[in-house]
Amino acid sequence: MGGQSQLQPQMKPRSKAKQTVSLRAVLLSLIVLIANVVVNGSIFLFFRDSTLNPLLTAVLAVLWGVLGVYLIYYTLTWAVEQYPDYVRRKVLPYIFIGPAVIILGWLLVLPALRTLYLSFFNASSEKFVGLSNYAAIFSDHLMATALRNNLLWVFVGTLACVAFGLLIAILADRSSYEKLAKSIIFMPMAISFVAAGVIWKFVYYYQPGDEQIGLLNAIVTYFGGEPQAWTSMLQPWNNFFLIIILIWMQTGFAMVIFSAAIKGVPDDILEAARVDGANEVKIFFGIMIPYISATILTVTTTIIVFTLKIFDVVMVMTGGQYDTEVVATQFYRQFFMYRNFGYGSTLAIVLLIAVLPVILINLRQFRKQGGF
Amino acid sequence: MSGKKKRKGSKTIVNIVLGVICFIWLLPTLGLFISSFRPAADILQTGWWKAFPHQEWKAGETLQLSKDVDLREPIEVNGKTYTDDQLKAGVKADGSRLMWENRRARTINQQEQGWKVTPDLTLDNYNNVLSGKEYKLKQADGSETVQKGTGLSQAFWNTLTIAVPATVIPVLIASFAAYAFAWLRFPGRRTLFVIIIAMLVIPIQVALIPVLKDYTALGLNGSYLGIWLAHTAFGLPLVTYFMYNFISQLPKDLFESAFMDGASHFTIFSRLILPLSVPALASIGIFQFLWVWNDYLVSLIFIGNQPSVQVMSMKIADLVGSRGNDWHLLTSAAFISMLMPLAIFFLLQKYFVRGLMGGSVKG
Numbered sequence: 075m076g077g078q079s080q081l082q083p084q085m086k087p088r089s090k091a092k093q094t095v096s097l098r099a100v101l102l103s104l105i106v107l108i109a110n111v112v113v114n115g116s117i118f119l120f121f122r123d124s125t126l127n128p129l130l131t132a133v134l135a136v137l138w139g140v141l142g143v144y145l146i147y148y149t150l151t152w153a154v155e156q157y158p159d160y161v162r163r164k165v166l167p168y169i170f171i172g173p174a175v176i177i178l179g180w181l182l183v184l185p186a187l188r189t190l191y192l193s194f195f196n197a198s199s200e201k202f203v204g205l206s207n208y209a210a211i212f213s214d215h216l217m218a219t220a221l222r223n224n225l226l227w228v229f230v231g232t233l234a235c236v237a238f239g240l241l242i243a244i245l246a247d248r249s250s251y252e253k254l255a256k257s258i259i260f261m262p263m264a265i266s267f268v269a270a271g272v273i274w275k276f277v278y279y280y281q282p283g284d285e286q287i288g289l290l291n292a293i294v295t296y297f298g299g300e301p302q303a304w305t306s307m308l309q310p311w312n313n314f315f316l317i318i319i320l321i322w323m324q325t326g327f328a329m330v331i332f333s334a335a336i337k338g339v340p341d342d343i344l345e346a347a348r349v350d351g352a353n354e355v356k357i358f359f360g361i362m363i364p365y366i367s368a369t370i371l372t373v374t375t376t377i378i379v380f381t382l383k384i385f386d387v388v389m390v391m392t393g394g395q396y397d398t399e400v401v402a403t404q405f406y407r408q409f410f411m412y413r414n415f416g417y418g419s420t421l422a423i424v425l426l427i428a429v430l431p432v433i434l435i436n437l438r439q440f441r442k443q444g445g446f
Numbered sequence: 447m448s449g450k451k452k453r454k455g456s457k458t459i460v461n462i463v464l465g466v467i468c469f470i471w472l473l474p475t476l477g478l479f480i481s482s483f484r485p486a487a488d489i490l491q492t493g494w495w496k497a498f499p500h501q502e503w504k505a506g507e508t509l510q511l512s513k514d515v516d517l518r519e520p521i522e523v524n525g526k527t528y529t530d531d532q533l534k535a536g537v538k539a540d541g542s543r544l545m546w547e548n549r550r551a552r553t554i555n556q557q558e559q560g561w562k563v564t565p566d567l568t569l570d571n572y573n574n575v576l577s578g579k580e581y582k583l584k585q586a587d588g589s590e591t592v593q594k595g596t597g598l599s600q601a602f603w604n605t606l607t608i609a610v611p612a613t614v615i616p617v618l619i620a621s622f623a624a625y626a627f628a629w630l631r632f633p634g635r636r637t638l639f640v641i642i643i644a645m646l647v648i649p650i651q652v653a654l655i656p657v658l659k660d661y662t663a664l665g666l667n668g669s670y671l672g673i674w675l676a677h678t679a680f681g682l683p684l685v686t687y688f689m690y691n692f693i694s695q696l697p698k699d700l701f702e703s704a705f706m707d708g709a710s711h712f713t714i715f716s717r718l719i720l721p722l723s724v725p726a727l728a729s730i731g732i733f734q735f736l737w738v739w740n741d742y743l744v745s746l747i748f749i750g751n752q753p754s755v756q757v758m759s760m761k762i763a764d765l766v767g768s769r770g771n772d773w774h775l776l777t778s779a780a781f782i783s784m785l786m787p788l789a790i791f792f793l794l795q796k797y798f799v800r801g802l803m804g805g806s807v808k809g
Contacts, residue, residue, distance in 0.1 A: 118671065121669070121670065121671040122664075122665060122666060122669050122671050122672075129603055129607065131607060131670060132603075132606065132607035132610060132611065132670075135607070135610075135611040135670065135671075135674065136610050136611050136614055138611075139611045139614045139615040139618070139674075140614055140618065143615060143618050143619060144618065144716075147622055147712065148712065151710065151711070151712040152712075155710065164632070166630065166711055167626045167630040167631075167632035167635070168632065170622045170623060170625060170626035170630065170711070170715075171622070171623040171626045171627065171638065173619045173622070173623075174619050174620060174622070174623035174682055174686060175623070175638060177619070177675065177678055177679045177682060178641075178642070178645065178679060178682050178683065180660075180679070181653060181657055181675065181676060181678075181679030181680075182645055182648070182650075182653050182679050182680065182682075182683070183641060183645065184656070185652065185653035185654075185655075185656035185657050186648065186652040186653055188655075188656040189652045189653070189655055189656060190652075192655060192656070242464070242467060245460050245463060245464040245467070246464060248456075248457060248460045249457070249460050249461050249464045250457065250461055251461070251464075254468075255464050255467075255468050257795070258468045258471055258472055259467070259468065259471055260791075260799070261471075261475070261788070261791060262471070262475070264736065264784075264787035264788060264790065264791040264798070265740065265783075265784045265787050265788070266739070266740030266741075266742065266759050266783060266784075266787070267740070267742065268740075268742050268759040268762050268763050268766075268780075268783070269740075269759075269762065269780040269781075269783050269784050271763075271766065272478065272762060272766060272776050272777070272779075272780035273474045273475060273477070273478045273780065274474060275766065275776075276474075276477060276478060276481065276773060276776070276777065277474050277477065279773075281490075285491065285492065285493075286493065287489065287490065287491075287492065287493045287494070287773075288493075289473065289474070289477055289493070289494075289495075292493050292495075322471065322474070330799060354456075379647050382649070383649045383651070385742075385743050386742045386743065386759075389742070389763065390742075390762075390763050390766055393767070402649075402651060402743075405651050406743075406746075409654070409655060410747075415655055418655055419655055421651070422649065422651040422652040422654070422655070423652065425649040425651055425652070426648065426649055426652050429647050429648065429649060432647050433643075433644050433646075433647055433648070436643055436644075436646060436647065437640060437643055437644065440640075440643055
């Protein structure tokens with residue numbers, strides 16, 4: 075992280091007298107500002123109402139995205155350069171961060187506050203109900219299931235991802251085809267949860283009768299077992315079959331990071347331990363784990379945050395039926411199907427509260443690294 | 447000496463264990479891939495592993511029993527007796543299998559085991575899924591039904607239309623902001639950056655309801671522009687943070703000499719910083735692109751059910767819901783949606799991994 079001191083704007087020879095702001099500069103910058111608003115506003119309206127071929131729209135949009143955004147910065151900085159140095163220095167940074175701050179503020183920061191506000195109101199956001207939405211969430215049966223399942227996801231999913239990731243990282247480190255193995259394990263991270271859902275739905279597929287086309291049921295029947303409808307009938311174990319999908323996808327992430335960390339363990343320490351007669355298991359728990367504990371913590375929190383928000387898998391696999399509901403699917407259901415903005419907002423806030431510790435850790439970490 | 451030998455032996459074990467794990471990891475995807483090329487009727491009748499060479503029973507000689515054999519009694523065939531149920535399911539006898547060919551006519555087929563080497567593969571599934579036209583589907587019993595295709599090619603282009611601008615715009619905006627945060631001093635810099643860090647892991651659910659309300663008021667719902675903006679906003683904290691980490695590490699001397707020459711911040715940024723940041727831009731760009739490409743929730747909420755704008759993930763999720771047993775469609779559709787991520791994964795692995803590592807915290 076950047077601990078460097080900033081560039082001194084005074085590197086240019088300071089102008090002797092304070093220049094005054096010229097009328098011309100003010101006029102020019104006003105024109106530039108208005109022209110930007112008008113031009114981009116009309117492009118905005120054009121795209122909003124456009125009925126063009128989507129491919130053409132896409133091409134135009136990319137052009138606008140690149141050139142338009144670039145031109146906004148270009149014209150605005152040009153306008154600022156018409157001003158004397160001391161004004162320029164003050165305004166320029168805000169032009170650079172302006173678009174980012176406006177978009178973030180409009181579509182992320184303010185909405186978060188508005189959601190917090192809405193969570194104190196009833197379903198149609200008309201009547202103030204205080205904390206009763208929160209009380210309802212923790213007493214309602216469906217919500218209780220969702221919270222229980224989310225906890226399952228967080229504990230089982232995270233634990234398994236970290237454990238498998240560590241195991242595979244160590245195995246790969248000692249194998250003779252490390253790169254290939256890592257690619258294979260990492261590959262599922264590239265695909266979408268929806269596609270992964272289809273893949274695993276096919277693995278878990280159940281049909282009555284002898285011939286099973288789902289891999290899992292085929293294996294079970296091969297060994298003389300009864301085929302099962304894994305994701306629906308086996309409550310509450312069906313949750314675990316959904317969690318396996320997460321493990322399949324996220325272990326690769328844990329593995330790649332652990333793999334890098336393991337390579338950082340100094341060889342001479344390991345060698346010394348081996349000379350002292352420590353076996354590999356002892357080396358693993360006594361040296362490696364303590365050495366990479368910080369990495370383990372990072373990976374764990376990352377996967378926890380990820381599993382807390384899990385949505386796509388459940389939505390595609392079961393739609394939240396058969397007691398597989400999680401908080402994010404409940405949020406969707408309350409919001410879109412029941413139109414209960416109060417409950418929906420409250421669930422979103424519950425998710426936010428759950429990741430709050432991670433946000434605080436991030437900020438502390440950032441300060442410690444001397445970011446600012 | 448013995449130690450070295452032991453190390454070598456354990457390496458073989460490691461290789462084998464890792465091989466088994468990799469095999470298990472690959473198996474689900476392999477099943478999908480192979481199934482997507484099998485005829486619709488085959489997929490539903492036999493497992494995908496039957497596409498590999500395997501032994502199966504082939505019709506052989508027909509044995510005629512006398513017409514008045516009582517089916518409730520044990521039935522004698524070639525000197526051995528079987529029950530009716532056994533013959534219905536097929537029963538093994540000296541390397542061949544006996545099964546009713548025609549139970550009423552009392553004929554039994556003595557099936558021989560043979561190898562089936564060439565699998566029946568077809569590209570029909572892909573044609574059906576991609577085009578929106580009607581097509582004929584051969585059922586297992588030989589009859590034909592007409593089904594309407596899913597028109598996934600439209601969704602493919604929609605996804606691309608959404609993903610490219612939703613990658614370019616945030617990366618550009620975030621780079622400008624990252625430059626300012628890294629190399630310029632201004633009041634509010636610290637506060638604003640802390641807010642951006644706080645937004646890194648925020649669940650996007652907290653923003654969805656109010657943003658949707660705004661979109662409805664502005665008429666942005668179900669439009670490309672709306673979803674570009676949404677993805678831009680949800681991607682910005684991460685991209686800004688990622689680019690900040692990179693740009694703030696660039697050597698200071700670089701800027702100083704440029705400043706000496708009288709270059710403005712804008713010139714420095716576009717002539718110096720952007721070209722130098724290409725690896726970082728590629729990494730985070732790939733991450734953002736894949737995130738948008740694979741996204742389901744944001745599209746689900748801001749696109750809704752307008753078929754002309756729907757992306758692939760929504761189409762596939764719809765298919766799972768409405769045609770959950772049509773595996774010939776599901777498998778090929780899922781594979782089409784995986785093409786782009788897999789291509790990026792294999793071609794740009796270095797950037798891909800770096801972007802994913804940096805971006806894994808995204809909400």
